[in-house]
Structure formats: C-alpha cells, structure tokens
Amino acid sequence: MTAIYVLSVRQLAGRWRLLILLALCAAPFAVAAAAGSAHPPPTASHIDDVLLDGLWASAVLPIVALAVATPAFGNELSDKTLANLTLTPLPHWRIALPKLLAAVTVGAPALVAGTFGSVLLVFRLVPLPGAGRAATAAALAMAVGLVLYSTVFLWAGLVTSHPLALGLLYVFVWEGLFGTFVNGIKYLSIRQYTLGIVKTLDESRFSGLERHVLGSTAAIAGAAVVAAGFGLLVLRRLRRMDVP
Amino acid sequence: MSAAAGRVYDLGFRRYEGPREGRRCAVLAVYKNGLRTALGLGRGGRAKVVPWLFISASLIPAVVMALIAGAVDRAAPGFDASKSLPSHAHYYAIAAIVMVVFVAVIGAELYCPDRRNGTISLYLVRPLRPADYAAARWAALVTVVVAAAWLPQVVLLGGLVLGAADPIGYLGAHWADIPRFLLAGAALAVYYASLASVVSAYATRRAYAAAFVVGAFIVSGAVVAGVVDVLSRETGRWLALLSLPDVPLYVNDLIFGASTAGTTAAEHLPAAVQVGWFLLVSAVATLATLDRYRRLAR
Amino acid sequence: MTEPAIRVDAVSKWYGSLVAVNDVSFEVQTGITGLLGPNGAGKTTLLKLIGGAAAPSQGSVRVLGGDPRTNRAVHRRIGVMSEHEATYDLLNGRRLVELAARLHEVPDARAAARAAIDAVDMAEAAGRRVATYSRGMKQRIKLAAAFVHDPELLILDEPLTGADPRHRVEFQELLHRLAAEGRTILVSSHILEEVESLASRVLLVVSGKLAAEGDHHAIRAALDERPYHVQVVCSAPRRLAAALVELDTVDSVQVGEDGDVVLLSRNVAAVQQSLPALARDLSIRLTRVEPLDDSLESVFEYLVER
Numbered sequence: 001m002t003a004i005y006v007l008s009v010r011q012l013a014g015r016w017r018l019l020i021l022l023a024l025c026a027a028p029f030a031v032a033a034a035a036g037s038a039h040p041p042p043t044a045s046h047i048d049d050v051l052l053d054g055l056w057a058s059a060v061l062p063i064v065a066l067a068v069a070t071p072a073f074g075n076e077l078s079d080k081t082l083a084n085l086t087l088t089p090l091p092h093w094r095i096a097l098p099k100l101l102a103a104v105t106v107g108a109p110a111l112v113a114g115t116f117g118s119v120l121l122v123f124r125l126v127p128l129p130g131a132g133r134a135a136t137a138a139a140l141a142m143a144v145g146l147v148l149y150s151t152v153f154l155w156a157g158l159v160t161s162h163p164l165a166l167g168l169l170y171v172f173v174w175e176g177l178f179g180t181f182v183n184g185i186k187y188l189s190i191r192q193y194t195l196g197i198v199k200t201l202d203e204s205r206f207s208g209l210e211r212h213v214l215g216s217t218a219a220i221a222g223a224a225v226v227a228a229g230f231g232l233l234v235l236r237r238l239r240r241m242d243v244p
Numbered sequence: 245m246s247a248a249a250g251r252v253y254d255l256g257f258r259r260y261e262g263p264r265e266g267r268r269c270a271v272l273a274v275y276k277n278g279l280r281t282a283l284g285l286g287r288g289g290r291a292k293v294v295p296w297l298f299i300s301a302s303l304i305p306a307v308v309m310a311l312i313a314g315a316v317d318r319a320a321p322g323f324d325a326s327k328s329l330p331s332h333a334h335y336y337a338i339a340a341i342v343m344v345v346f347v348a349v350i351g352a353e354l355y356c357p358d359r360r361n362g363t364i365s366l367y368l369v370r371p372l373r374p375a376d377y378a379a380a381r382w383a384a385l386v387t388v389v390v391a392a393a394w395l396p397q398v399v400l401l402g403g404l405v406l407g408a409a410d411p412i413g414y415l416g417a418h419w420a421d422i423p424r425f426l427l428a429g430a431a432l433a434v435y436y437a438s439l440a441s442v443v444s445a446y447a448t449r450r451a452y453a454a455a456f457v458v459g460a461f462i463v464s465g466a467v468v469a470g471v472v473d474v475l476s477r478e479t480g481r482w483l484a485l486l487s488l489p490d491v492p493l494y495v496n497d498l499i500f501g502a503s504t505a506g507t508t509a510a511e512h513l514p515a516a517v518q519v520g521w522f523l524l525v526s527a528v529a530t531l532a533t534l535d536r537y538r539r540l541a542r
Numbered sequence: 543m544t545e546p547a548i549r550v551d552a553v554s555k556w557y558g559s560l561v562a563v564n565d566v567s568f569e570v571q572t573g574i575t576g577l578l579g580p581n582g583a584g585k586t587t588l589l590k591l592i593g594g595a596a597a598p599s600q601g602s603v604r605v606l607g608g609d610p611r612t613n614r615a616v617h618r619r620i621g622v623m624s625e626h627e628a629t630y631d632l633l634n635g636r637r638l639v640e641l642a643a644r645l646h647e648v649p650d651a652r653a654a655a656r657a658a659i660d661a662v663d664m665a666e667a668a669g670r671r672v673a674t675y676s677r678g679m680k681q682r683i684k685l686a687a688a689f690v691h692d693p694e695l696l697i698l699d700e701p702l703t704g705a706d707p708r709h710r711v712e713f714q715e716l717l718h719r720l721a722a723e724g725r726t727i728l729v730s731s732h733i734l735e736e737v738e739s740l741a742s743r744v745l746l747v748v749s750g751k752l753a754a755e756g757d758h759h760a761i762r763a764a765l766d767e768r769p770y771h772v773q774v775v776c777s778a779p780r781r782l783a784a785a786l787v788e789l790d791t792v793d794s795v796q797v798g799e800d801g802d803v804v805l806l807s808r809n810v811a812a813v814q815q816s817l818p819a820l821a822r823d824l825s826i827r828l829t830r831v832e833p834l835d836d837s838l839e840s841v842f843e844y845l846v847e848r
Contacts, residue, residue, distance in 0.1 A: 003644040010632060020456065027463050031470030038474040055466045063459040070451060078449075080626040083595050084687075088645040089618045164451040165294045165349040168458055172341045173301050242596040244626075 001094045004085060008102030011075065012068055021064060021107065025114030028055045032118040036125025044134075047122055052138060052198060056115055057191050061142055062171040065149030068107040070164050072099045072150075074157030080244045092238040096154070096231075103150045108143055115139045130202070137201035145194035148223055151230040152190070158237045186214055193222045270372040271380045278384025282350045298346040299392055305339045306396035310403020318407075331404070332397055332425045333500035336432055337493055339396065341462075343436060344489065347389050348457035351440030352450040354381050359540075360449065374541035375534045378445070382530060385437040393429035401425075428496040435492040435522060438529035445536040465489040469507045477512075484510035485521050494518040545607055546571050547695050547726035548592055553601035555587055562587040564750035565601075570728055574721045576741030577730035580846055584750040585730040586625055589699050592728070593622045606695060618646055621693035623684050625700045631673035635664055635683045638672055639690050646691035658686040661716060663709075677704030685713075689720065696720065696727045702736055714740055734842060746845055753845045768844060769793050769806040771834040772813060777827040779803050785820055789813070804834070 031051055035042050042050075076082040085095050116139040123131030152170075156163035171191075179185040179192075186192040196219025214222070284291035309330050330338065358364040367377050401421070408414035440457050447453035468487035472480040484490065484507045493505035498515050505511065510518060548570035555563040563584045579585050590596040591603050594610025594617070603609065608616035630638060639658055643651035659668050662682040672680060681704055689696055702710055717740060721727050731737050737744060738758070746754040746761070754761045776782050779801045786795050786805055791813050793806040807813045810833060821828045835844075 003641055007630065007633075007641060011630075016452075020459075024459060024463060027467045028470075031467050034471035034474040050470045055463075055470065059459075059462040059466050063455060063462070066455050067452075067459075074451065075449075079628045080624075081628055081630060083593075083622070083624055084630070084642070085645065087593055087595060087617055087620070087622050089614045089616075089647055090645060091614055162294050162349075164454050165345075168345045168349065168454065169297065169301070172345055172458065172462070177301075177305075177339075177341055240597070242590070244595075 001090070001098050004090075004095060005098035005102050008072060008099050009105055012071060012102055012106045017067060018106075021067060021110045024060050024063060025110040028060065028114060028118045029121065031055060032122040033125070036122045041126045042122075044128055047119075047126075047128075051118060051122060053195060056118075056138070056142060057145065057194050058176065060114070061111065061145050061194065062149055062167075062175075062191070064107045064111050065103075065146055065153055066164060066167050066171070068103040069100075069150035069153035070157045070167055072103045072154055072157060074163045077157065077244065078161065083243045086238065086243050092235050096234045096238060100147075100150055100154055100231075103154065104143075104147055107146055107150070111146055112139045112143050115142045133202055137198050140201060141194050141197040144197055144223060145190060148190045148193065148226050151227055151234070155230045155234045155237065158234060158241065187218060187222065190223075190226060193219045193226070196220075197223065267371050267373070267376065270370050271376045274367065274372065274377055274380035275384050275387075278354050278381050279387060282354060282384060282388045294349060295346075295388075298342060298349070299395065302339050302342045302346065302392060303396050303399055305342075306335060306400040307403065309335065309338075310400050310407060313404050314407025332400060332421045333496070333502035334504050335397060335400060335425070336393070336428060336496050337504035337506070340489055340493070343389070343393065343432070344461045345454075345458055346392060347385070347436040347440045348443075348454040349450075350388060351385050351437065351444045351457070352447070352453035354385055355441065355444035356447060356450040356453055364540075368541055374537040378441075378534045378537035382437065382441050382533060385441060386433055389433035389437050390430055393433050394426060397425040397429060424499050428492075428499045431495045431499075431522065432492040435526050438526040438533070439488070441533040442529040442536070445533045461489045465506055472507050472509050477509075480509045481512050482510070484508075485513075485518075491522050491525060495522050547606060548728065549604045550588075550592065551602045551604075553588075553591060553598045553603060555584075555591060555596065555599050561750055563591065563598075566747070566750075566752045567601075568745055568752060568755055570726060570743075570745075572721070572724055572726045573743065574717060574727045574729060574741045575743045575745060576737035577728060577745045577747065578734070578737050578842065579730075579732065579747035579753075581732055583747045585732075585747055586699055587750075588747065589622075589697055589728070589730055593620065593697050595622075595624075618691065619694045621646075621688040621691065621696045623688040623696075623698045623701055625703075627677065627680060629672050629680060629684060632671065634671050635659065635668035635675070635679075635686075638683060639668075639687045642687035643690045646693075648691045654690050654692070655686075658690040659683075661689075662686045663712060678706055678709055681705060682709065682713075694725055696725060698727065698729045700731055701729060702731065702733070710736070746842065748846050769808045770810045772805050772807060772810060773830070773832045773834050774803040774805065774817070774828065775801075775830040776803065776821065777829070778824070781824055782821065782826050785824060789816060789820075791816070 028051060035047060035050060073082070076085070086092075116135045119138045120131050120135040123134055128134075149171075153163060153167050156167055160166060174185065175189045175191045179189050192214050196214035196216060199213050200216035200219060280286050283295050284293075313331070336343070358367065364377075368374055404418075405411045405414055439460075440453075443457050443460075444450075444453040447456065465487050468484060468490075472484050474480075475483060487505075487507050487510075490505040490507050490510070494510055495518065497503055497505055497508075497511060498518060503511060546569035548568075550566055550568050553563060553566050554561065566588065577585050577588065587596065591598050592605060592610065594603075594605070597611050603611075606616050606619055610616060610620070630641070633641065636655060636659065639655040640651045643654045643658075648654045656665075659665055662685055664679065664682050664686060667675065667679060668683075672683065675683065681701060685698070685701060688698065702713060705713060717727055717729070729737070729740060743756060744754075744758050744761070745752060774782065779797050783795045783797050783803050786792050786803070791807055791809045793808065795806075796804045798804060805813065814831065817831060818828070
C-alpha cells in the first residue's frame with residue numbers, strides 16, 4: 001500500500017503542477033493584503049464573502065482538487081496502466097485509499113498554508129479579533145473540502161474519460177451558476193459543506209454568509225455522506241469495471 | 245477467334261494519377277474535421293455528451309430569462325421588461341462561466357490529443373504548414389464558440405418576442421439588439437477561443453489545458469475584484485484590465501451601453517483603450533498559438 | 543487428473559453488439575501453450591478474461607482453482623504481461639520491477655527484482671528511467687515485472703513485439719526454463735514462427751471462436767476433409783504423373799512449369815509407401831518428396847479463411 005502511495009505522489013507532484021498549485025494558493029494573498037489595507041476597513045462579513053467564499057471555497061479549492069484528484073485514476077486509465085495495480089492480490093480499498101491520500105498530500109500543504117496565511121493576514125491588518133481561530137477554522141475546513149472534492153473526482157476519473165470536463169461542469173455550473181440562483185442546491189454542494197464547516201468551527205465570529213451558509217448538522221452530514229458514498233462508489237467501480 | 249470476345253480487368257493496386265488539391269483544401273479539411281471533433285459529430289453518442297451538455301447548460305439562463313420576462317409582462321402589461329429585467333446585454337455576464345468551461349474543454353480537445361498521440365506528424369506530412377494547421381483549428385474553435393454564443397441569444401430573443409403582448413411591435417422597437425448581440429457574441433468567442441488556443445498549444449494533456457484556462461479566468465477575476473476597490477482610482481481602473489473574464493464584457497458593455505462586467509472600474513477608461521486591449525489580448529494569444537506550432541514542427 | 547491451471551467454460555464476452563469472444567471452452571495444463579489468431583480475433587480479450595481484468599458476459603473462468611475476478615489471493619500466483627506499451631515512465635527499471643514485487647506481496651522485493659532483471663538481461667539498463675528504453679527493452683522489463691513474484695501461471699500478451707532476434711532466442715530459452723520448473727505459460731501471438739518454436743500446444747482463435755486446439759500436427763491430421771499437398775521432384779515428371787493418377791490414394795496431380803509434380807492425397811502415408819516402388823518400376827529417379835502443408839502456417843491460413 002505504501003508503494004502505491006509513494007508512486008502516486010511521484011506521479012502527481014510534477015514540476016508544473018506544483019508551480020501552478022503554488023501560484024493558485026498565493027493569489028488570494030494579494031486580495032487579503034488589499035482588503036486588509038482598505039479604507040474604510042472591511043467587516044468580517046465582507047472578508048468572508050470575498051476571501052473565503054469568493055476566492056478560496058469557490059475558486060482555489062475546487063481547482064486544486066481537480067488538478068490533483070482527477071489525474072489520480074484518470075491518468076492511469078488513459079495510460080492503460082491501471083491493470084498493474086488491480087491484477088494483484090491487494091484488496092481494492094488498499095489501491096483506492098493510497099491514491100486518495102496521495103492526491104490530498106500533494107494538494108493540501110499549499111491549500112492549508114495559503115488559507116491560514118491569507119485569513120490571518122487580513123485579520124491582523126484590519127485588525128479584527130479572533131485572527132488565529134478564524135485562520136485555523138478556515139484552513140481545517142479547506143482541508144476537509146479537499147478530501148471531499150478529491151473523493152468525488154477520484155471516482156470521476158475512474159468512471160469517464162472526460163473527468164475534468166464533468167468536474168468543471170459540476171463545480172462551476174451546478175455549484176456556481178445554479179447554486180447562486182437556486183437555494184436548495186446548497187444542500188447538494190461541497191462548497192457549501194466546506195463553508196458550513198468553517199462556521200461550525202468558528203461559530204462566534206462567523207457572520208458572513210448567514211443567508212446562505214448551511215447549518216453545522218447539514219454540513220457535517222452532507223460531508224459524511226459524500227465521503228462515504230463516493231468512497232464506496234470508487235470501490236464498487238474498481239470491482240466491476242473492465243480494466244483496459 | 246474474335247478480337248473483342250472477352251476482357252479481363254486488373255483489380256490490383258492502382259496509383260492515383262488524378263488532380264491533387266493543394267494547401268487550401270487541406271486547411272479546409274482540417275477546419276471541418278475540427279468542427280466535427282468539437283461537436284462530436286460522426287463519433288458516436290459518447291462524444292456528443294460533453295459539448296451538447298454544455299450547450300444545454302448555456303441555454304438554460306436564456307430560457308429562464310425569457311420566461312421571467314414573459315411572466316412579468318403578463319403580470320404587469322405595458323411594463324417594458326427590457327428596460328429593467330436582465331436582457332440581451334446581461335446574458336454574457338450571467339452565462340460567462342458556462343462559456344469559459346465550454347471553450348476550455350473544447351479547445352483542449354481540438355489541440356492536445358493530436359500532439360499527445362503523435363498524429364500531428366501525420367497532418368504535417370501533407371502540404372499543410374504547421375501555422376495552417378493551428379489556424380484551421382483556431383477557426384474551427386471560433387466557429388463553434390460563436391454558434392454557442394449566438395444560439396442562446398437567439399433563443400432569448402425568440403422568447404422575448406413571443407412573450408411580448410405585441411410581438412411585431414416588440415421586434416420593431418428592439419431590432420437594434422440583434423446586431424448588438426451578434427457583435428458582442430462574436431467578440432466574446434474570438435477572445436475566449438484565442439486564450440483557450442494558446443493554453444492548449446502548450447499543455448501536454450487535455451485535462452491540464454482545460455483546468456488552467458478555467459482556473460486563470462476565475463482566479464484572475466476574483467483577485468482583481470478583491471483588490472481593485474482598495475487601490476487609487478486610476479490604478480484600479482488600469483488593474484481591472486487584468487481581469488480575464490471581464491475584458492470581453494467591457495466590449496459587451498460598450499456595445500449595449502450597459503454595465504455588466506464583474507469589475508466595472510475599467511469602464512471609466514476611454515472606449516478605445518478597452519477595445520484596444522481586447523484586440524491586443526486576442527491577437528497576441530492567436531499569434532502565440534501559431535508561433536508555438538511553427539516552432540514545434542522545426 | 544489434476545485440476546487444470548486454466549479452465550474456460552462456455553465463455554462469451556460482448557461489448558454492446560460486438561461479440562469479442564464467442565462461446566469458447568478449453569483447458570490449459572502446465573507447460574507452454576500458445577494462443578494464436580489473426581489481429582482482432584479476440585486473443586487479448588480472452589487473456590483479459592483469464593487474467594481477471596474483465597468479466598465474462600456469459601460462462602465462467604477458473605484460474606488455479608479460483609475466480610480471477612473475485613478471488614484476490616489467486617493473483618499472488620499469476621503474472622500478467624499486457625500488450626500495452628505503456629508503463630510507469632517516471633520510474634527506472636529496477637523500481638518498476640520492485641514495485642511489481644511489492645504489489646504481489648513478495649517478502650524481499652529487492653532481491654527478487656534483482657534476480658528477475660538478471661534473468662531478462664536488463665541489469666545494465668535497470669538504473670535508467672523506463673521512458674528512455676527502446677521498445678524491446680520495455681518488453682523485457684515488463685516481462686521481469688510479470689514473473690518477479692515467482693508465479694505458477696504466466697499470461698503473456700504479444701510479449702515478443704519489438705524484440706530483436708537475439709532476444710527472441712533468449713526469451714524462448716527463458717520461457718522453456720520457466721515451464722520446465724512446472725509452471726503454466728500462456729503466450730499469445732499473431733506471429734506463427736514464434737508460437738511454433740515455443741509452444742507444444744496451440745489454441746487457435748478466429749473471429750472470437752476457438753477454431754482448433756492441440757498439437758499443430760495433430761490439428762492438421764484432424765482436418766481430414768482437406769487433402770495434403772506433396773511435392774515430388776523426379777527425372778521424368780509427366781510419366782510419373784500419369785502413373786500417380788491411377789492410384790486411388792491420390793486425389794489429383796499437377797505438373798508445374800519447373801517439372802515438379804504436386805499431388806493431392808488424403809492418405810499421405812499410403813502414398814509415401816507406394817511411391818518408391820512405383821518409381822522403381824518406371825525407372826524414374828526421385829530427387830525429393832516433401833509434404834507442403836504440414837506446417838502451422840498452412841493450418842492457420844486454412845482455418846482463418848474457412
């Protein structure tokens with residue numbers, strides 16, 4: 001199992017991919033710095049809207065997940081090397097889990113550090129109270145969001161030959177476009193689960209998107225369902241598919 | 245024995261000695277092939293799913309807008325819906341994300357597989373220069389995106405006309421919208437297609453090209469939106485030009501006299517600057533694509 | 543009789559309306575068995591079914607007593623080499639073989655990998671990245687990865703594509719050695735000479751169906767509605783031909799331009815017994831008597847065209 005984990009990390013941690021991940025996770029610092037030095041100083045609500053929701057949860061998080069999780073199985077399928085892993089005595093979960101962990105390993109450092117740093121920065125600059133807690137809550141929630149998105153995209157990479165197109169459609173059309181206009185979609189949106197978890201971890205301070213952030217129960221339940229459900233779907237697919 | 249009693253024909257391999265078309269025909273063939281690849285025509289059901297799913301997704305806002313206008317009209321007749329409800333001018337801002345993803349995915353599909361599979365060398369063996377190939381692919385991408393940009397607007401127009409109390413009158417009053425959305429749609433298409441082309445010309449896999457295009461659009465838009473308010477007015481206006489998704493929307497706003505872009509700061513700049521910047525970005529991206537292919541073949 | 547290494551029972555596999563494997567049944571015992579057929583005959587699909595990469599639409603596959611799809615443990619004893627050229631390009635040869643060893647739960651992966659790499663003569667290049675290998679080198683390293691865990695059953699899909707003649711010979715020796723140790727090896731190919739020299743038993747697949755199985759001489763003999771061609775070179779072809787036509791073991795006789803006589807007969811043994819006496823009686827000197835279509839090639843051609 002470690003062998004698959006190490007192999008997958010090496011496959012996913014290509015030079016260009018890492019550079020782009022770094023650039024993606026660094027971009028919000030510009031916004032954090034700008035917001036922190038704005039006059040009049042922004043409220044916590046405004047920061048949540050612009051930085052947490054507008055940038056991290058809606059843009060950087062899903063793209064990072066797409067970049068690391070869709071190729072995890074997607075590249076194996078298109079290169080036709082998946083048989084090397086499945087025609088072995090290993091049970092399927094010992095093939096899927098290291099792949100998921102590898103994707104999260106490659107994507108999480110930049111994501112978590114970026115979220116923590118940018119939230120801390122803006123809270124210190126304004127200044128607003130509770131900087132440390134806000135930053136930790138945001139970073140942890142993003143990590144959870146990464147795991148959730150990665151599980152879904154891992155499955156997508158196994159199931160279709162266009163996992164990225166469908167991933168983009170889900171994130172930006174379903175969660176983004178339709179989610180803005182149709183209220184009920186927030187119950188079926190990983191973005192919303194992530195934001196809900198930020199709120200759960202930092203209840204006292206979080207006031208930003210009161211109108212359309214999920215309550216803790218819904219967010220945690222949704223997250224658990226997605227993680228478990230798509231995890232089982234991955235195993236089912238590995239069991240039943242014709243490996244090229 | 246009679247001379248013409250029987251004949252035996254040689255059915256073996258024959259060489260082709262007829263006329264051969266030249267470069268122009270080759271370019272046209274690559275262009276048509278690009279159209280078919282992009283729309284999944286002649287490639288079985290599965291290849292059609294992605295493009296037609298996106299086209300449907302882009303039609304939904306148009307249909308919804310038309311329905312809302314029709315409903316308002318019935319509820320409050322005489323109320324000129326087009327003045328205050330979202331209309332042709334706003335469509336591209338609303339559906340921008342769908343169009344970006346569509347162009348990113350289709351663009352990647354047109355450029356990357358040939359290079360990855362090595363079939364590009366089959367193309368370049370013909371009397372087809374590398375820049376010709378890239379130009380034909382670019383043209384195919386632009387054609388498909390223009391069609392995808394115009395179709396929802398036409399549907400919206402149809403919906404608004406049919407929903408109006410006096411369809412002919414409505415058309416007469418609003419005919420100017422038609423050339424406007426045609427022009428705005430074409431500008432949008434050329435811009436998106438050029439950017440998607442240059443990224444796909446460099447990326448190794450389809451997935452990376454598409455993800456990069458979408459990522460660049462979304463992140464640049466969000467970052468600029470977050471930063472612009474803070475800076476001084478002058479700097480803010482010029483910085484807003486760096487917001488990739490807004491550049492074509494500035495042109496859209498100039499055409500319609502509206503204000504739909506995400507970051508409207510740049511709209512205080514002279515019109516010539518906004519249009520000039522739009523043309524510059526599109527042209528540089530296109531030329532970079534052609535240049536990349538020229539270098540590849542060397 | 544012991545349980546066969548592979549038992550395929552009324553197996554069919556279809557993809558939509560395309561039937562890749564059509565009601566095929568056979569058993570494979572220890573030793574080297576060749577799976578032969580033209581391109582598109584269904585060899586790769588059949589090997590995927592046996593290896594567990596795909597599930598049969600109908601019928602059952604049992605490998606080493608287990609179902610390769612559901613029984614994970616049986617994969618410890620199977621080694622598979624696929625036809626695809628692609629491997630993990632970013633690894634070097636040694637790491638690739640070590641990875642295969644670890645995935646198959648070999649206790650000392652390094653040592654096993656070293657042994658396998660030596661056996662395929664890739665020790666020098668093992669430190670370089672697989673992306674830099676030639677096609678033949680990639681095939682050899684993949685073969686090493688396939689038997690690094692000492693499997694009882696080896697399934698090799700077109701293993702010799704891209705191999706140069708020297709390696710072809712070494713490969714055959716290696717396979718014979720492996721088979722002599724009691725293993726079962728199933729090798730697929732569309733190249734007749736390879737299979738002829740490698741395999742004692744042959745499975746001939748045409749258009750998804752099993753056209754013939756067994757030793758190729760025995761197959762030929764079983765095709766008894768097709769007469770054999772025998773070529774006779776002698777000093778007086780036309781006189782011999784006239785005499786041969788009178789024999790009732792001979793179906794027909796042709797005299798070629800260079801003066802050789804080709805006769806068709808369903809009972810070559812009888813012809814070969816009566817021919818010397820006939821020639822002596824006519825005072826004709828025989829230079830050569832040769833059956834022309836006893837080879838696998840002619841069997842193959844015949845069955846493919848049927």
